[in-house]
Structure formats: structure tokens, C-alpha cells
Amino acid sequence: MPVRNKLRGSYWIVCLGLMGVLGVPLAAAQQTVTMDVLLIHASDRPAALDTRLDRVEFRLRRIFGFEHYGFLQQERTLLTLPTQTRVRLVTGHVVQLRAERLNGRIRAHIEWYQDQERLVATTITQRRGVPAILGGPPHDEGNLILVLEFE
């Protein structure tokens, strides 16, 4: 029946419209990530446990042999990929980052500076929710550790 065909056509138009309306923000959401940068000071000086590091400290203790891990800074930034950003660390260091989406992962080019000197430069590809650990720069009788995670 013509009326029924019209209704059926309208149904599909509404469905396609909904898919479009829902699909656009979904695609946009997939391009948006939260970058979590956590700066930690690792040393062998005895100190109290820092509860702000509860989420990562047990992992760091498995990886490294330091006695103490202290919280220095945490930065959470919403990024729309591809993008580039810069994080100023409380230690005076600067971390520059370029990030893009690659095959469902995030490809990040990271440069860690002390003044004009590039301490570390690397390109990594990581999944959301899996932190990457960069470290080594000496600081205050210990070393700095940077935990970088995209969520």
C-alpha cells in the first residue's frame, strides 16, 4: 500500500537521521582524549608514603628500586587529536608533545627539555589506559619519573 510505503520510507529517514545525529558526536568523542601527566620524584631518602600516588606506586616499586616516590605534579588535559601541546613541569622542565590517532592507538612524539637542552626525545604508540613511563633526569638527590597516560 502507498501509505505503508511512505511510512516505511519515513522510518528509514528517521533512522538515518538518528544515526547521523548520534554518529557525529561519537566520532568526535573518539578523537578526544584526556592526557594525564604525572610527575614523580624517586629517591632513596626515607619519607612517608604519598597517598596521591596510590594508583601507580605499587607498579613503580615493581619496576624500580627506589625507596621513596613523591608526588610533584599532575596535569590532566583534554586533547582533540591530532594536536600538539606543552606541559611546564614544576621542576622547570618542559615537555612538548605531538599526538595523533593511529590504528586505534595514540602515537605520541615526546620531547623533554631542561632549558634549551633536550634530555629525551622519543616517539611511542600506546593504547588508552596504558601508561608509558619516562624517566631518568636527576633531581634533588633522586630522579624524575613522568607517567604519561591517555584516557
Next chain:
Amino acid sequence: MNKLKAQQWMSQALDGELSARRRQRLEQWLAAHPEDRVLWDQWQQIGSQLRAAVEAVPPLRSSAQAWAGIRAELDDQKAAAGAWTWFGGRSAAWAGSLAALLIIATGVWWWSFYTPTPVSTAVAEVDRTQVEWIDTDIESAMPVVYTDAGTGLTVIWVSFDEEKREDNGYAG
């Protein structure tokens, strides 16, 4: 008197409604009519059986008496249940359920407390971070990349030769 009249008087006599005079006339009729005498005897027999059956039924109780009986019966049941409620009554069922709930809650707490959370589990091979390259501008520094077996996390570490860096004036 005819046969029909005799049977009406027989019925009235059985119900106690026949006058003495008619009762006398009925006796004369029955003496003269043996077939009606047989019928009279049968009716009397049925009447006595019915009266016996009615007498066997206990007398009806009043509603107040009935309710009092029900209340007494309920009280008896409650008293009997109360005597063993801690061993198998409704309270025991509640107590058992509560105990089971406590055991389950304790188990869940124990499991969540002593088993590693998803965060602490090692990162799967396919999810591990891949490092394309690493470099440093510091001559005395040596970059190292490794994946920790326990956590599955990728570590990019730069080891600095402190003495050489101090010679070069690095403040750290």
C-alpha cells in the same frame, strides 16, 4: 375415613400434631387395615432413625463461642512455634539468611582486598606501548627502553653520567 385421610393423620401423628380423638380413630383404622399398619410401622421406624441422626449432630455454637475457639487454637499454635523458633522457625530462616549474606559480603571484601585489582594486573602483550625510537642531546646520557615483565609497562629511561654532566655545568 379413606386411605388418603389415614395417611395424612399418620403423618400428623408422627409429627405430634394429631389430637387424641383422631389418634384413637387412626388406631382403629390401622387395626382394620394391615397394609396401612405396615406403612405406619415403616414411617415410625424412619422417624426414629432421623431423630437419632439429628441427636448425633453436636449443638451449634454461637459466633462468640466460635471465635473464642479459633483464638484459643491460634494461641496454642503460637505457643508451640515459640518453643522451637530458634531451631527451625521463621526467625531461624532470617538468621540463616543474614549469616549467609554476611559470609558472602566477607568473601567479596576479602577477594577485593587481597586479589589484584585490574590496575595491578600486567598489561597484555597486544596493549603494550611500542617505542619507535629514542634519542637524547646529552652526550653523557644513555637512553634505555625496556618492558617490565611484571607490570607489562614500557619504560623509557635515560641514565645520566652525573660527573660528566656536572663538569658540563648541568644543574639537575
